[in-house]
Amino acid sequence: MGLRIAGTAGRRILMLIVLLAVVFAAVEVLPGDAASAAAERGESAAGIAARRHLLGLDQPLWERFANWMTALPTGDLGTSARGQKVTELLADPLPNTLVLAVTAFVITVVLSLLLGLWAAARPGRLTDRIIGHTSTAAFAVPEFVVSAVLLLVLSLWTGWLPAVTVTGGDGKPASWTMLIMPVLALVIPQTGWNTRVVRGALADQASAPHVEAAHLDGLPLHRVLLHHQLPGAVPAIATGMATSTGLLFGGAVVVETLFNYPGIGTVLAGAVAARDTPLIAGVVVCAGAVVSLVLLAADLIRHAVLGDRA
Structure with a gap:
């Protein structure tokens, strides 16, 4: 190991x-x-x-x-090209982006598992088809389109949420409500993708001998799903979820810029415009380190599950 x-x-x-x-x-x-x-x-x-x-x-x-x-x-x-240490420039934006990304990731995992299990509990029925079509449509819509719709509906039309992020003296959003739209803009496409992954992984396990035997033994459907199909689907689900971390950081560049969120996405956009290679590389190495750690965790989960099954 x-x-x-x-x-x-x-x-x-x-x-x-x-x-x-x-x-x-x-x-x-x-x-x-x-x-x-x-x-x-x-x-x-x-x-x-x-x-x-x-x-x-x-x-x-x-x-x-x-x-x-x-x-x-x-x-x-x-x-950086402006003479400042890159570590100092990223000291405040990086934690802000991690809060945004981790929040979006946790919500994505929970929603994807719930929707994928719900669809798998009704294979071929109307619920399964609705969840399948909706998740495909959600993943197909880019983050900037989702952000624009959220701004239009939740800010301009209803006035429920602020259109831009206002920072306090500590460099963080002044209110937690300013996280809602950026998080939703990241969650919606990734929930669509991961719901399809969960549903597909559970469908692959549905024809496994031990799952068919559980059905023949008359076990309740929820028990078959949770105790027989889901464990075998964990490697594929973990890989899909881990892949989402890279997409979340990529989407954060667009989302943070649109909502004026004080994260590394905004820093990266400015660094590219300034051709500031050290700052761009600093953002990439921070995001890459986080994504690599999550991918490593997914690899270990896959190896552990497949090793136990072997």
Whole structure:
């Protein structure tokens, strides 16, 4: 088991390193750079060149990437194009995004399991079809469309919720109600996806010999679902749920920008506009670390369940 954990963790770390290399390369091919993006109107070419040298942009890409990666194990995420430590810039937004993402993830897991089990309890019936079609439609709608509809209905039409997030002196949302629409914007598409995953995993288990034997023994349907189908479906469900963490962080970039939520999505949008490679890489490594940990947990759950069954 120890070797399996080490091997899985090693693959996740390698994937994160490759992703960071892609980020550095992608920013490099964008027009302009951090020095020109931060230049003031009328600034001379010599001034821009001096700033480019100060930021190390005159060094080869591979050298900048190697220097950044060398400092990463010490917790140093580099210095932004504005001269601030990236760790300081992410100290407040990262916890805000984690609150948003964790809340959305927990709600997604609960709703997906309930809806998937409800549909599986009535295979082929009207309830199963309605849940199936609704979940497919929910997943097909992008987060920015869901956000726009929520803003229109819950803010502009009814006035129930504030349209934008107002932060307090601590950099956090001033009221918990300001989390409702951003969380819903993330939950709705991911609940659609994971409901389909849960329903499909339970359907695959429905034809297993031990499940058919449980039906023949006359066990109640809810007992068959919870004690015979669901345990065998756990590996597929865990993988689907873990995949949602990456989609949640991706959706957070759009949702946080639309609702003016003070998270890393807003920071990332500004960093891309400023061509601020260290800040972009810092956001990516924080989000990637969280996603990698969740994927690692899902891998361990899958190995543990399949190992017990073997």
